[in-house]
Amino acid sequence: MLPERLREEIRAVEKRYSTKRSAVMEALRIVQREKGYIEKEDMEEIACMLGMRPVSVNEVTAFYTMYNIQPVGRYHIQVCRNISCSLLGAEHLISYMERLLNIKVGETTQDGKFTLSTVECLGSCGTAPMMQINDTYYENLTEERIEEILKGLE
Amino acid sequence: MEKVLLKNLGKPNSHKIDTYIQGGGYRAIQEALRHTPDTIIQMVKDSGLRGRGGAGFSTGLKWSFIPKDPTVPKFLCCNADEGEPGTFKDRGIIDNDPHLLLEGMMIASYAIGANTAYIYIRGEFAFGARRLEEAIKEAYERGYLGRNIFGSDFSLDIHVHRGWGAYICGEETALLESIEGYRGQPRIKPPFPAISGLYGKPTVINNVETLSCLPAIVLKGPKWFASIGPEKSPGPKIYCVSGHVKRPGLYELPMGTSARELIYEHCGGIRDDRRLKAVIPGGVSAPMLSADEVDTPLDFDSLAAKKSMLGSGAVIVMDETTCMVKVAYIILRFFSHESCGKCTPCREGTIWLTKILKRIEYGEGRTGDVELLESLCSNIFGRTFCPLGDGAVMALRGVLKHFRDEFVYHVENKRCMV
Amino acid sequence: MATVTINGKEITVEDGTLILDAARQAGFEIPTFCYQAELSRLGSCRMCLVEIEGQRKLQPSCVTPVMHGMNIWTDSPSVVSAREAMLEFLLSNHALDCPVCDKGGECELQDMVYKYGPRKGRFQEVKNRFHDRDYVLSPVIVKNSNRCVQCMRCVRVCREVVGVGVLGAIGRGHKQEETSFLRQQLDCDHDGNCIEVCPVGCFMRRPYRYKARPWDLTRAMSICPYCGTGCRFSIQERDGVVLRAVAMHEVGVNGITLCARGRFGYDFVNSKERLKTPLVKRNGRFEPVTWHDAMEMIKERLGTLQGERIGAIASPRLTNEELFLFQRFVREVLKSPNIDSDPRWNDTTVEAFVSVTGIPEGGTSLFDCVGADTVFIIGGQVSEENPVVDYTIRRISSERRMNIIIGSPRAMKLDASAGILLRHGAGCEDSLLIALACILTEESGLQDGKALLGDLSKEGFIEQAGVAEDDLRACAKVLVGSNSIGIFAGTSLLRFSSLRGLHLLRTVLERLKKALFIMPLLDRCNQRGAWDMGVHPGFGPGYRGVERRGLGCDGILEGVVKGEIDALYIVGEDLVSAYPDGEFVESALSKAGFVVVQDAFLTRTARFADVVLPSAVFAEKDGTFTNQEGRVQAISKLLPPPGEAKTDLEIISILSAILGGAFDRTESKEVFDTIKETIDMYRDVELRDEPSQVSLVKGSGAVFRREEPPFSKVVYGEDREYPFVLITGNHLFHSGTFSLRSDILCGLLGEGIVEMNREDAESLGVSEGEKVRVRGRGYEAFVKVRIRKDGLRGVVFVPENFEDTPVNRFLKRGEKVARVSIQKPS
């Protein structure tokens, strides 16, 4: 069961829309915010709350790429590899980070601190190359900046 | 040209309601409320404003398709999904001047008779979403949103709906599906959203930049707007410049500024003073221009004449060191990742193209691959359900048109030419 | 109307016709994958692209309506190349494992590639694979996603027609897979409609797996032998074993759909338990005998009896021909007036039901009924008892959005489509309808309403029905505002009711000049046929009056007990399982002097017989059934009956010959001709595959009583010891006890359950699947609990189908509802 506090929050979201179902994306986001990822039970509970079938919730979690259906590290590093960032050396920075963290893209460090992913354009092309760690954008990256940023994270 | 879209950028606390009001904000909506909705629609028509989301459709005309029946609820959706690679203008407005967008939305909602509006913002823009929510809260506290705004009998609620990682949700009907809680796959048109949109009700979908033009149109008048830039696509335009230029960033300039002026005058020229190789003028879906087409004015019609398009106004600049096979691969990889899966040619075609391009890029190209790419492009183009698949093909065709020999070289020599 | 030119040929069609349909009308074929007439429009596969003069792009003909003056090409070079391109794309990631694919030989992709496809594949990359081995989605469904063409027909049929929505499209782009929640086993109707609509070998029948290739199968057109909906299908066998039942597009009222019973319940035909020789009981044990010996014995024992000392009961699963001959045999040869069909219903209630629902007035098409402004369902658990009617209503309502009103104590799937739900007390259909009729006269301001109602007033009835007056008023308003009304009248009306309420409602609506369509919902495939053929103590063929009223089933059994009836002739009916008071039937049967049972199985009733005659089932004979609409449809013989078994038609004609009353025309076709000649209702009937008005029976012309049936209140008072009211009916996977002989259906549900409301379950502290003790006066059973969210509190449902929970044991003769207690076993 989700904590009552979250259920309250989801119920409040429902009010913004003409149908309960519209709240599904936000409900899942709330769960992910709290737990880091979404499990089977969460999908079932949200389905029940919003009068949906579990498979319809599953359709949503599997369509939108930002839902984590597996646990991720405390810091989820998402490096943009689309055109503008690539033009300015994103691939190079990605392999730099793989070496630095000693993991491959898609993996999580042993201590569960970092997960490294690549993403498509994050809308920060004017300040490329860039990455996002959890909710925060880090732009105009260089090797040095990256090292500094990662060091600064608890 | 006096800036209207980015004028508050860089001001301290530019996102606060007080800063916005001090800069003359929230006067346009009060002015608008003194006119009838039809007058506002006419004003916007007269201004010649064309949608800044990509298609360049006349905004006033789009609004005029909304049925007038007051008993039918209507919706406004602001498209802040900003997913086209190279684009970051809407984020610029949202992060720095959210009230400009809110005021634009109030004017649009009033004009079409919507009492509920949603801002569909892409999920990655967490900062922007927070900014918008704070701004909306401020506006409610002042009574600028909610019931009877500014003492009129017009009421409006605005909600933020966060996307969660799907480029296709920028397509207007996919965006509606997404708000309704479904997978973001486009709907059949007709019916167009103006007749049957969100929850089956008449709906207008407009881009952030489009909506942000409205306060200035109302205050300064349609004539003023129409006088900026080319006659058929007037107004100020935010160009998002990225890639190999010295000063990338957002530039608000008159529509129709040439790529050369933008790159060399405003952005300080090419990084390390290298030679320009190509420019993508409107986000990756727009076919690229070669270096000798750099004088093309960046507006809807001039670019269409060059078989490209203005799209979202994202200008991606590439210098002579750029491998065009890699560019094509990255772009197609993006499209196959974002293909929603609904229609056959896009779902199967983009991934096939990507696999071939990847092979070529990694030195495993085969004889006939370039012809195969071209043939697959023809097999996809014009047959997809929505413009995403066509966009992928246009992009690839654009690269092949100018740099076919690089692909051939890659295939034959298993390595890059540059 | 719009006139368009297609490939140079001019054709005029209705406005709004899809280009696809217009082209088909003009005789041009356009290939499609995602298009399915019954489902929402998708326009995604792009197979059906056509060229329209003046339009830059090719357009999908399956979603584009014609416009006057359009000039369309369905075979231009660009169309041809687009088609080829789409097929190449679809094949690029398709598994191409045709040699081991069950769909091989009837695969739409295979056929289309053969016809339009690229002759050479250019795809040389690694294919996407969703999984390595096929996986099981349900006891009846296997899945292979590697063959999918993403037409979404499965997802749409599951949502839009079946209404369970347990399939979805998981993932995006080329990773999209149509499957269940986390690929888990489905909790659904297991009807396999997803299999039927799948154009490729993605959804497959599990029981049919690797059993045959389509070209190895012998086929026969038939009708589902379960409920009264009368779904048409093709049954198919190989080497004497029935392997599948396949619904067919545009054939039958059901089109592409079937329910689990229809699609998977065929295997009882090949059951090991089928009777193969006649049996005679000697010293309490059955011994196989020859037909000759069995017949001699019957001649000896029955031949000497007076007609009225014989009772005869036939199953409403026999064909019209068999029932017609049965009735002649009983009346003319045995000279007995004591004849009846289903032992569950009281014969006078049947008469009232038949009269009020207007059965003798002719057939009512399902589509007319669903096409009304308002559809009112009362007394029937459509979603479980007549699933295909449920599908039809749901499907049509999603387009037409007519008003739907449902009155039922149980929750059902169709509730989700209903505008008004009336959760009335168990067995209180009659009170509800009377209350509604009263309120309707008020709401409509009907002139002589008062006179109509006589001394009835709404108050007591509203209370009895246990619904809110406001809901009834809302209902009445909807009815007043509708020009046409379709009423579906289910078998609960036969079970409980005096039919006074429906009679009143009908009368009021007729006075209000509403166009009224009433269709009975019946749970046996030829129940209506049995009545039409006159298998009833009160009326003969075509509802003509009888000279002397005989006894119905109940009266016959009572007669046996009282010693007034000596012999029973029972054809295909299992009284012990069906008659409401199992104990009473058993005692009656054991008292009877001589019992002949003619059946395909040694039923619990057959065990009491002196002579058992092995009979054929639907797949083994020709004939006709008349469904609940009054639609007459043919079944045809696929297989010979096993061993020495014979069709009921043959047996009855042999019996009549032996007993000295040989009939002259005894072939199925000949008997049907006789029926057409003697029963006016059938005179103009034509047997058709597609649902057509000409296959509906006409008005009988017989004067049939339409006097007001009396009202008898269902009393179940308070009883602390037995706090629950027990109701019954068919389960989704079963119909009667016949389906218990289908291993496949028993694999879906093989034992009794008790369904209860969620709050009730919570207060008893029991959870889904837990076994509880259901105790009535004098009988108890242990069954698993099924929890339903929205049912009425204090009412439990136990399906009538299972021998391990014989619901009829809880009832005492004459009682309408039983009371039970439910306990957790300690």
Ligand SMILES: Cc1cc2nc3c(=O)[nH]c(=O)nc-3n(C[C@H](O)[C@H](O)[C@H](O)COP(=O)(O)O)c2cc1C
């Ligand atoms: C694949 C695809 C992606 C799109 N993405 C966006 C987007 O991110 N933002 C946007 O404003 N419009 C986007 N559009 C355009 C919208 O569909 C729509 O035309 C626009 O929001 C209309 O607003 P406008 O008239 O103000 O331009 C996209 C279109 C397509 C086909």
Ligand code: SF4
């Ligand atoms: S059981 Fe009824 S609804 Fe189902 S297939 Fe058979 S006749 Fe049709």
Ligand code: FES
């Ligand atoms: S049949 Fe028309 S697009 Fe699929």
